[in-house]
């Protein structure tokens with residue numbers, strides 16, 4: 327186990343970190359000529375030193391392999407990043423060629439040959455060392471181009487977390503969350519070197535630790551991947567027993583329900599539109615209409631197990647109340663369905679879809695580009711519904727999560743992910 331993974335394990339064990347930093351495995355910068363170094367003086371902080379040399383704190387930390395900016399010692403020699411790239415990876419202070427080889431997922435012999443030096447050669451801090459382009463050989467560190475992985479330490483059931491990955495070059499990443507394929511998107515800025523995905527967490531998952539696996543295809547080689555762990559914490563949800571009368575039971579015949587489920591899941595699985603919104607979502611009906619059934623309530627049908635949960639948020643509102651678009655997007659479905667009645671589905675990009683069921687009237691058309699506040703239909707009780715209400719559902723990569731998180735916190739923005 328390499329030091330990064332040990333460090334991560336300790337962070338998990340101590341429960342200290344709200345987000346985890348998989349170190350900066352390489353700074354992506356090197357010194358063209360003699361690298362500048364600085365010896366830490368009494369009273370210095372990394373922040374002060376970064377300001378003094380006019381370099382970003384994160385770059386300074388990355389160039390020196392520092393994961394905790396509060397831990398620097400007087401007398402410690404720091405590499406000051408900022409020169410033009412010489413095509414090499416700068417050595418960390420005190421690092422041997424062997425250690426650098428492990429850090430970059432290659433061997434000391436290979437580095438020695440490439441750089442015309444002995445494996446025992448001492449490196450000076452910041453010395454650029456040429457790395458083989460396909461340096462992915464070592465199991466522990468073959469994550470070379472991935473410089474930072476950020477994940478929440480925990481996600482509450484029914485909530486949505488975010489994964490952010492930075493790499494030293496644009497990388498075609500894949501990722502799964504407990505086996506669910508994630509729709510990785512480029513961040514609005516970052517030249518393809520910053521990417522993100524959501525971690526939609528079903529209300530009935532866990533509690534417990536679940537894996538996030540991140541990988542990429544190395545050129546002409548096998549898939550390279552790393553697995554991380556995120557703890558799913560218990561959410562506070564009610565339970566309800568639902569007795570289906572004989573007459574209505576017949577309506578849940580798969581022949582009646584299945585075609586529209588398949589149609590909807592096929593829509594929800596697409597995550598190829600770019601992020602279309604950045605602000606928190608607005609409510610789809612005005613504030614005077616209260617929640618009548620929140621997202622996440624566990625449901626038992628006819629005395630069976632609590633194997634399902636309310637996938638959306640219900641607002642009590644009379645027939646004819648206008649339903650509005652909560653965030654920018656594109657209408658991808660607007661038609662009557664057997665169970666859900668008159669329905670509208672909006673694609674907000676990045677794998678996020680909102681849906682509106684049981685409408686009395688639809689006023690949106692498929693393909694229509696919609697803006698926040700646009701009317702999309704009227705409240706009703708069409709389909710399998712016992713009274714007028716709006717059922718509002720938010721799905722990410724097909725997983726139903728609590729839509730109110732998007733109203734209250736504005737989960738969509740990239741800003742904040744890179745901190």
Ligand SMILES: [Zn+2]
Pocket residue numbers: 619636638639640716717718
């Ligand atoms: Zn509902």
